[in-house]
Amino acid sequence: MKYIPAFILSLFLLTSLSNSYAQLPHINEKQIAARVDSVLALMTLDEKIGQLNQISYGIGWGPTVKVAVPGEYAQMVREGKVGSFLNAIGAEYTGELQKIALKESRLKIPLIFGLDVIHGFKTTFPVPLGEAATWQPELAELSAHYQAMEAASAGIHWTFSPMVDIARDPRWGRIMEGSGEDPYLGSLMGAARVRGYQGNLSDLNIIACAKHYAAYGAAEAGRDYNTVDISERTLRDIYLPPFKAALDAGAQTFMASFNEIGGIPSSGNRFLLNDILRDEWGFKGFVVSDWNSIGEMIAHGNVPDLKHAAELSFNAGLDMDMESRGYSEFLEELIKEKKVDIKTIDESVRRVLRIKFILGLFDDPFRYCKKEREDKNIMNAEVKNASLEVAKRSFVLLKNDGGLLPLSKDLKTIAVIGPLAASKEDPNGEWACQGAAEDVTSVLEGLTKFTNEKSKILYSKGCEIDGVSKEGFSEAVEKAKQADAIILCLGESRNMSGEAYSRSSLDLPGVQEELAKKIFDTGKPVVVVLMNGRPLSLGWIDENIPAILETWFAGTMTGDAVASVLFGDYNPSGKLPATFPRTTGQVPVYYNHKNTGRPGNPGNRYTSKYFDLPLTPLYPFGYGLSYTTFAYNDLKLDSEKITKDQSLTVSVKVKNTGRYDGEEVVQLYVQDLVGSVTRPVKELKGFQKILLKRGEEKTVTFTLTEKDLRFTAADMKFKSEPGMFKVYAGTNSADVKEAKFELTE
Numbered sequence: 111m112k113y114i115p116a117f118i119l120s121l122f123l124l125t126s127l128s129n130s131y132a133q134l135p136h137i138n139e140k141q142i143a144a145r146v147d148s149v150l151a152l153m154t155l156d157e158k159i160g161q162l163n164q165i166s167y168g169i170g171w172g173p174t175v176k177v178a179v180p181g182e183y184a185q186m187v188r189e190g191k192v193g194s195f196l197n198a199i200g201a202e203y204t205g206e207l208q209k210i211a212l213k214e215s216r217l218k219i220p221l222i223f224g225l226d227v228i229h230g231f232k233t234t235f236p237v238p239l240g241e242a243a244t245w246q247p248e249l250a251e252l253s254a255h256y257q258a259m260e261a262a263s264a265g266i267h268w269t270f271s272p273m274v275d276i277a278r279d280p281r282w283g284r285i286m287e288g289s290g291e292d293p294y295l296g297s298l299m300g301a302a303r304v305r306g307y308q309g310n311l312s313d314l315n316i317i318a319c320a321k322h323y324a325a326y327g328a329a330e331a332g333r334d335y336n337t338v339d340i341s342e343r344t345l346r347d348i349y350l351p352p353f354k355a356a357l358d359a360g361a362q363t364f365m366a367s368f369n370e371i372g373g374i375p376s377s378g379n380r381f382l383l384n385d386i387l388r389d390e391w392g393f394k395g396f397v398v399s400d401w402n403s404i405g406e407m408i409a410h411g412n413v414p415d416l417k418h419a420a421e422l423s424f425n426a427g428l429d430m431d432m433e434s435r436g437y438s439e440f441l442e443e444l445i446k447e448k449k450v451d452i453k454t455i456d457e458s459v460r461r462v463l464r465i466k467f468i469l470g471l472f473d474d475p476f477r478y479c480k481k482e483r484e485d486k487n488i489m490n491a492e493v494k495n496a497s498l499e500v501a502k503r504s505f506v507l508l509k510n511d512g513g514l515l516p517l518s519k520d521l522k523t524i525a526v527i528g529p530l531a532a533s534k535e536d537p538n539g540e541w542a543c544q545g546a547a548e549d550v551t552s553v554l555e556g557l558t559k560f561t562n563e564k565s566k567i568l569y570s571k572g573c574e575i576d577g578v579s580k581e582g583f584s585e586a587v588e589k590a591k592q593a594d595a596i597i598l599c600l601g602e603s604r605n606m607s608g609e610a611y612s613r614s615s616l617d618l619p620g621v622q623e624e625l626a627k628k629i630f631d632t633g634k635p636v637v638v639v640l641m642n643g644r645p646l647s648l649g650w651i652d653e654n655i656p657a658i659l660e661t662w663f664a665g666t667m668t669g670d671a672v673a674s675v676l677f678g679d680y681n682p683s684g685k686l687p688a689t690f691p692r693t694t695g696q697v698p699v700y701y702n703h704k705n706t707g708r709p710g711n712p713g714n715r716y717t718s719k720y721f722d723l724p725l726t727p728l729y730p731f732g733y734g735l736s737y738t739t740f741a742y743n744d745l746k747l748d749s750e751k752i753t754k755d756q757s758l759t760v761s762v763k764v765k766n767t768g769r770y771d772g773e774e775v776v777q778l779y780v781q782d783l784v785g786s787v788t789r790p791v792k793e794l795k796g797f798q799k800i801l802l803k804r805g806e807e808k809t810v811t812f813t814l815t816e817k818d819l820r821f822t823a824a825d826m827k828f829k830s831e832p833g834m835f836k837v838y839a840g841t842n843s844a845d846v847k848e849a850k851f852e853l854t855e
């Protein structure tokens with residue numbers, strides 16, 4: 111099987127971009143502060159407030175390109191009443207706006223342009239949940255690097271990404287935008303994306319924005335924008351770690367979230383925005399609101415009107431107002447009424463100007479507005495290849511009964527069926543920015559290209575993604591009957607996950623399952639290729655279809671990646687970053703749950719379980735098969751006890767016992783058996799993705815220290831506590847070997 115092992119590929123791609131993968135350059139804060147103060151000293155109050163005002167370019171929300179600069183915006187820029195635009199796209203159009211700022215405004219303060227570059231600017235990469243399934247932070251960094259290169263070439267300075275919200279409820283459509291249910295994996299992926307976007311702040315890098323701060327993914331019932339009511343301990347131990355990791359990786363901006371936490375909307379929550387973010391964590395950047403999240407505090411019932419909202423948000427530590435217009439309308443009045451202190455205004459303006467300085471915009475305001483860079487750096491072969499490699503590694507093989515996969519390259523006739531088979535729109539996923547359907551290789555196109563007329567490819571849509579019509583079934587069955595194998599492409603549309611796309615059901619939409627039954631009844635070998643933005647309850651499909659490949663929304667190169675994996679040019683290596691439930695009713699179900707006083711026991715009615723469902727999920731966190739098999743043995747600890755200043759070495763032998771070379775994500779979990787507060791039954795504390803040739807065995811080692819065992823204890827201090835621990839190592843969060851050790855004083 112020819113393929114580029116993940117780590118070799120990423121090393122190649124990383125080293126080939128060596129100058130782009132440097133960390134943030136040393137920022138001479140003192141020098142910048144002096145330059146910032148020299149500008150601040152010249153500014154009127156109006157101009158200061160202008161820097162805290164961000165508006166969307168063009169018509170309303172959403173990326174708008176090729177719109178001549180509306181007169182009202184030009185005037186706002188001339189008067190210094192706006193410091194940033196979002197959704198202004200293109201070297202030319204951002205250049206137009208920058209020109210007005212530099213040539214027609216009094217102080218010639220450059221604008222900063224923000225955009226939602228979430229998983230690609232024009233070349234789309236797998237949606238972040240899929241990218242997390244690679245369990246390769248280096249690939250997330252690579253992907254972010256290329257996203258930044260394309261966006262920066264189109265005049266963009268700042269992305270509202272990475273989204274680092276932990277999500278335990280797949281009904282929530284925005285689970286697609288994050289890295290799933292685990293704080294450790296989410297932290298590594300979030301930090302990697304920050305590094306990839308910001309790099310060494312060259313003119314091919316963009317400022318990152320950790321969002322949505324905080325706990326947006328904990329919305330009750332998975333209903334977007336809904337109430338969040340979690341303990342401070344859960345906030346700190348589950349939802350905040352990826353934000354802290356993003357900050358430690360150098361994230362220069364944060365975005366406040368729409369939701370409340372325990373009655374206080376995040377956009378007016380001083381405990382979050384100041385006490386934790388600045389006092390505890392030392393954040394130097396600035397915080398932008400989410401779209402009108404300041405204004406939405408009125409609907410929350412936290413303030414009576416926009417003026418109070420502006421006062422509350424600003425005094426809570428929210429620096430820049432995205433689209434509520436509350437700051438531009440009321441801050442001057444609030445200062446006059448002494449409800450807002452001009453010193454606080456100066457602090458926020460300093461933070462915004464500082465970012466413009468570190469981006470080099472004062473030295474060269476047009477460094478991002480060079481048209482020729484668009485043609486050179488956008489959707490070129492290098493970016494597309496990177497997208498292809500990430501896509502292949504994001505796929506998770508859920509089933510492969512009888513080794514149906516990889517398919518033989520000698521198949522005479524292949525039927526490609528289903529509502530997602532020929533789709534060029536859906537593989538881009540939501541938040542696809544400038545990603546266009548015409549640039550996508552559909553599964554049908556990819557398979558046709560791969561087989562290169564050696565096999566006859568038949569196609570039938572069969573049914574719509576959603577809807578009740580079964581009119582297409584008969585044609586699909588006819589095509590299936592003529593084939594030696596069937597690739598059945600099922601799942602969700604791109605508009606069923608992402609913002610404001612919460613689903614009350616996790617089942618396959620429409621009549622897709624019925625189509626699958628008809629296709630299955632032909633008796634031909636069937637492979638289901640899933641395209642979806644969230645874990646799904648696969649029901650009959652999982653019980654009956656022999657091979658299932660989870661591909662999420664894999665972006666521009668979807669078809670090429672699917673063909674490469676189905677025919678075995680790449681052996682799938684992805685692992686689930688989020689649990690797949692058996693039914694919607696089983697949600698929330700996640701691996702790092704508490705034991706409870708009555709842990710579920712099928713043999714005892716009076717324990718924590720559903721009587722109409724097995725205890726376990728359909729597929730656990732960290733699950734993913736390979737075309738080969740791996741055996742785990744000899745889990746060993748180099749000591750049975752460690753003190754707080756010692757480390758523990760964990761080793762486990764992993765052997766490739768199958769017929770193919772393959773990569774395996776070896777996972778390490780820990781359980782704190784007794785704590786001053788209840789502790790999860792498992793917590794991911796390490797993983798290594800290794801390549802094993804057929805028959806090869808490796809010993810994989812991990813090092814644990816007491817730092818890895820810390821949590822927010824009963825006294826709210828973040829610390830480890832002495833006592834007994836279990837260590838687990840294995841191929842997913844459920845299938846593990848275990849050992850014990852003690853942490854002593």
Ligand code: GLC
Nearest residue numbers: 196226270321322400401609
């Ligand atoms: C949206 C989203 C946020 C995005 C912002 C700007 O409502 O919540 O993730 O960055 O508005 O588009």
